[in-house]
Amino acid sequence: MTDTAAAASRPAPDPDGAKAVSERDRAHVFHSWSAQDQISPLPIAGAAGSRFWDYQGNSYLDFASQLVFTNIGHQHPKVVAAIQQQAARLCTIAPGFANDKRAEAAELIASYAPEGLNRVFFTNAGADAIENAVRMARIHTGRPKVLTAYRSYHGNTATAISLTGDPRRWANENAGHHDGNVAHFFGPYLYRSHFYATTPEQEAERALEHLEQTIAFEGPNTVAAILLETVVGTNGILIPPPGYLAGVRALCDKYGIVYIADEVMAGFGRTGAWFAIDHWNVSPDLIAFAKGVNSGYVPLGGVIISDAIHDTFRNQVFPGGLTYSGHPLACAAAVATIEVMREERIVENAAWLGEHVLGPTLRGFAQRHPSVGEVRGIGAFWALDLVKDKATREMLVPYGAGGPAAAPMNAVLAECKKHGVWPFTHFNRLQLTPPLNMTEAEALEGLTAIDKALSVADEYAAA
Structure with a gap:
């Protein structure tokens, strides 16, 4: 406008x-x-x-x-119109039914994800996307622990706030909201390097060595997932140095760990790519998203799921769900938003x-x-x-x-x-x-x- x-x-x-x-x-x-x-x-x-x-x-x-x-x-008038049109036709329907806008939104979202991530579990926001991604990883691997970075924010639900690496976690832990199977590590931050690095290459190499040591001390066979904001958002817009995310992917492959990319803030064009992960040509196992998927016009989040993790739940019940998962108004807004982003x-x-x-x-x-x-x-x-x-x-x-x-x-x-x-x-x-x-x-x-x-x-x- x-x-x-x-x-x-x-x-x-x-x-x-x-x-x-x-x-x-x-x-x-x-x-x-x-x-x-x-x-x-x-x-x-x-x-x-x-x-x-x-x-x-x-x-x-x-x-x-x-x-x-x-x-x-x-x-944006096209997204406002799409919400109005959907409301006139079908305001809501339970997640157990198939719905045209829900399916269309999932197809569009998956079309921008890396190859092999083809299905979407819808949530209401980013925090519950993280909660469900972690749940999927734990069930898929049969392991309890999740590693994530200091200087991170992943949401304010019980597991998500435990995963968070900034001071908002502290008061929640004092209140008894703590997932005991979370460990934190230092991610790369060359300007304030924890590794005495002086170049991006050194920072990536030493941060990866530190992460592998953390895996070793936590016990590789206990670690279900490594969760990372692709570009750290609230805690500093920290851009990963070349080679770091590829190194994380390699460590996950080496130890059978699920790589969860938190793209809640960085996804849907924020970094000048559909997903921030695209800049480094790395494919995670799960992508958590929200926010920009429909510009927040109606609350929506979700998890994009790799085929391998989807296969775990072909004949095993996934023990999770939300009343408003894939809400038609939110999904209609997502479809219209993605179309606007492409057209404009x-x-x-x-x-x-x-x-x-x-x-x-x-x-x-x-x-x-x-x-x-x-x-x-x-x-x-x-x-x-x-x-x-x-x-x-x-x-x-x-x-x-x-x-x-x-x-x-x-x-x-x-x-x-x-x-x-x-x-x-x-x-x-x-x-x-x-x-x-x-x-x-x-x-x-x-x-x-x-x-x-x-x-x-x-x-x-x-x-």
Whole structure:
């Protein structure tokens, strides 16, 4: 949708409407990942294309794609129409029936997966996709353990949060939500290498040696799966060095371990390829997806299943299911989204934006701003690693920081919003994940605002 059309669709400012929404929200809505009395959610009146706006008439460029899911932007008319048409014909049907949109969505999704992954188990979101992928791997191998990386996020259901490698896991473990058959390891992160590496090749080699040692100490015959975000999302947009994912595949083959690729955030064009795994020409055994499959217009996730794992369940019951698995409205939205992505060459646009607009501009920021320690990204998936000191690489805020310790990042985020851009932040990183069909003009507008906001970060950094 053009800026002109988006502007035309905005209602007049409505402060009374904002007040009413806020009052009801505070009275009745319990918000995720929050101390309830310490938040003040912004009431949103509408959205179109790459922008959303509040009841005061303030517009924001959505450089976060909400939670990295509106890959085709807000309110795409073809997807909205597909949902409306499906609702008029068949709103819902139980998962035990065959349904045309469910089958069509599964066929389309599998058509973009690596060869040999031909079937889809539908879920409602990414977390339950991870839960069911792990369940499949454990039953397929007859083994209990799953290995996954620190600096990862896999969801907030019981097993998924145990698999998560960031501080959100800690409070859940304290509350008793812990899968005892999970072990973590260090994935590659050259900028803050755990392996004293100085080149991508060294980082890949040493990270693989560390992973194989972890397998050895955990017991190869106890390990069902290795679960990896192909490109680490929330925890830093960490791009695997050449050879690393192929090495993980080789270790899985060597020890009879299932390789699960978490593509919940990185999939469906985010990296400039249909699946991020395509960049490294590696084929996992299971792919977990959600978010961009239908831009979050109706909740949908799933697991793409290799033929070998599917064969395990030909005559053995898979002990799992969901009431809304393959919901017709969600699947209709997925079919329409994938068709839009093909027709409008949205995946190609994401790759072009990364190569010609986002990447060059952000690397220019690193040259000018003392707070920008490293720029990382691919497609429409970028992070600025903000530091107090480029020489020591001390993080702008500490790992796991909250409360007063997070004040520098909160100030940077507030400055971004003041200039009409809404990015994604996590600890010391400013993450830029706009809709994949964002125009060059919109991208440059947003980057100009972020450039201004980085002056706030620079105040905390050594020159």
